Amino acid sequence: MKSLWDAAAVHGGTIAGELVGPGGAIKLSALSTGSTLPGELEALRGLSVLVATAEQLPTALALLELDGVVRRMVLCTPDLTDQQLAAVASTAQADAILVSKSSHALASKCARPIVLQPLAVAAPAERRVSERTEWVLLTSGTTGAPKLVVHTLHSLAGSLPRQSAAGDHVWSTFYDIRRYGGLQIYLRALLSGSSLVLTTTAEPTRDFLGRAAAARVTHISGTSSHWRRALMSGAADRINPQYVRLSGEIADQDILDSLRSAYPKSRIAHAFASTEAGLAFEVNDGLAGFPETFISQQASASPARVNLNVVDRTLRIRSQGAAARYLGEESTRLADEDGFIDTGDIVQLVNDRYFFRGRRGGVINVGGMKVYPEEVEAVLNADARVHMSLVHGRRNPITGSIVVADVVLSDHSGTLGEAESAEAERVKGELMNACRQALPAHKVPARLRLVSALEVTAAGKLVRPDG
């Protein structure tokens, strides 16, 4: 059994490469003789821990130390509310919570707080593996509570190249490494002995690109929305990457063409992955969608690492990179009996190529973040004046989609006449305020319309437009 440390270490038990944050570079070799958990690591052996730092860098260091030592580690995203963090701690049966500042008052309510050192402190560090650590990632659910998706190092990194001649590569990602797309890049960098440039909270895109340029980044990934923002920053030409990667959102032909013209010499690839199903494929021909041959010409001989299928218009994936299960929802099956996971992504075949057409069930992708309409509707419907509401996505050139809401008021006669429009505006404003209070910004409707009726099926369900 190999830990991330073992897999990343080269001869002599040291790890090449650096993690680059805004304050400078941290050499990973410092972890050979030190620890960000001095004196604490052994006490965590076999336990369940939350890693809940504000910035990515302390988490990036801690994951290297914890894999193979703890039973379970939950990679908490920094946008969690106090209530969500408490729920995650409970579901994960957390024994301890690793934070970057002792002032994290909430942490002590969830589990035993441990403060991570910002740099490896010289300490005897025994790197002994005793656990097949669960890596738990968080993803949105239909309720306000995040879903906990259980992976292992093998499911996350099993297909990634190891210790290739990649020492001269420098990776970076616009993603947070605590989300699937960013974690892939973190693992790629570590396992190939490369350095990695990390973003920080609220860092202007231009500053980040400046740092990436200074670190001579060669490989960089982000969502379509990240790349649109980079192109709008006027600083995209600061970097000169060999490889530009898009994932986490539909890559349409516009963004692929824009990147092609910004980086004429780069290899530009878009990948399809999901937190649950793992990485499915990468498309390298510069065209949106993917070739039909990905489905029709799958090797039937050797068991492939990834199999694709399209059933009822949605893409299904069977992969050794898939998650094992949801934590706390053991009854919810991830895969069907043949091992395929339904991604919920609708695809359409046009002239030998499949194109992504949004998501089934109305799930909205706002800049790479999933929004379940039910969660937003629950906030709207909690207002006694609301009879019913329908939340759906609307195409947007910046974030791919945005959230919009159609609301039927209980007494909707008042919204129809001209004279009552001031009253209608007031109700709309109050409903928007309720959403802003209860939901993170990307889930708040960008537009709220009062309508007189919504379409309902014979079974009494709201008619949801796909995608």
Added chain:
Amino acid sequence: MSVRNEILATFRQVADTQGRTLAPLSENLKLTDCGLDSLGFAIVISALEESLHTDPFNSSAWSEFPVTLGDFIKLYERAVD
């Protein structure tokens, strides 16, 4: 209201509701320096689609992402014409 004034008013309104401080709006202000994040821009474009009845990004009329506020306004002025 002119297209320009409608756009400026929308920037201010979105910044206000998002709790963000807007930089002084000038022709050469880089959009990414104006104080709005990606979501803020997405909301601005959505609001302008409603008030100006046009989404210049959804047509073939544009080829390059606007970098400055001036570029952004010109894109809309051309679309409305």
